[in-house]
Amino acid sequence: GAGVSQSPSNKVTEKGKDVELRCDPISGHTALYWYRQSLGQGLEFLIYFQGNSAPDKSGLPSDRFSAERTGGSVSTLTIQRTQQEDSAVYLCASREVGAGAHTGELFFGEGSRLTVL
Amino acid sequence: RKEVEQDPGPFNVPEGATVAFNCTYSNSASQSFFWYRQDCRKEPKLLMSVYSSGNEDGRFTAQLNRASQYISLLIRDSKLSDSATYLCVVNKRGSQGNLIFGKGTKLSVKP
Numbered sequence: 001g002a003g004v005s006q007s008p009s010n011k012v013t014e015k016g017k018d019v020e021l022r023c024d025p026i027s028g029h030t031a032l033y034w035y036r037q038s039l040g041q042g043l044e045f046l047i048y049f050q051g052n053s054a055p056d057k058s059g060l061p062s063d064r065f066s067a068e069r070t071g072g073s074v075s076t077l078t079i080q081r082t083q084q085e086d087s088a089v090y091l092c093a094s095r096e097v098g099a100g101a102h103t104g105e106l107f108f109g110e111g112s113r114l115t116v117l
Numbered sequence: 118r119k120e121v122e123q124d125p126g127p128f129n130v131p132e133g134a135t136v137a138f139n140c141t142y143s144n145s146a147s148q149s150f151f152w153y154r155q156d157c158r159k160e161p162k163l164l165m166s167v168y169s170s171g172n173e174d175g176r177f178t179a180q181l182n183r184a185s186q187y188i189s190l191l192i193r194d195s196k197l198s199d200s201a202t203y204l205c206v207v208n209k210r211g212s213q214g215n216l217i218f219g220k221g222t223k224l225s226v227k228p
Contacts, residue, residue: 042218091161110159
């Protein structure tokens with residue numbers, strides 16, 4: 001498809017298990033973002049990838065969280081030893097950055113809803 | 118101080134009303150400002166960018182006040198379909214490309 005694709009759309013896991021969430025951005029978009037949104041709350045920044053630059057990981061809440069972006073395209077967010085407070089919708093977004101591009105518009109995926117029991 | 122702050126609302130207004138939202142930001146060096154809209158249980162979508170001179174798109178007007186570090190969004194002639202949460206977005210301190218979202222202001226337009 002032409003949009004940002006995230007999987008799984010829903011994930012239920014037990015406390016202490018590891019989970020991986022995947023994001024496939026829009027082709028050609030060099031910037032990729034992960035946010036999370038708890039029920040009724042705003043978007044919390046997690047991590048930002050821009051081209052070949054070192055990612056901005058300043059939003060990751062603990063060392064249980066990590067993310068990779070392979071080949072400048074697909075990204076995986078990994079949460080180790082999940083806790084109940086990790087339950088949220090994890091949103092991925094991508095953006096085209098460069099001369100002549102419509103800068104600023106983030107295109108979001110539909111999110112991965114994580115429930116930790 | 119949070120990087121981006123918004124009144125959470127909710128704002129409950131009748132159809133046809135004019136409603137204004139404000140957003141304050143802490144990074145005086147910020148260069149990029151946007152309003153996004155998020156419908157219930159949906160992903161956010163860009164409503165409009167905010168330019169220094171102010172800009173208008175139909176019933177929506179966005180303004181930027183750099184001296185006071187706030188952004189506003191004015192909606193005229195509110196429609197039922199305007200009911201949503203409006204998110205203020207500013208680039209993160211030290212990064213032109215990284216974008217930080219406010220917690221959003223919820224608008225409910227009633228018949």
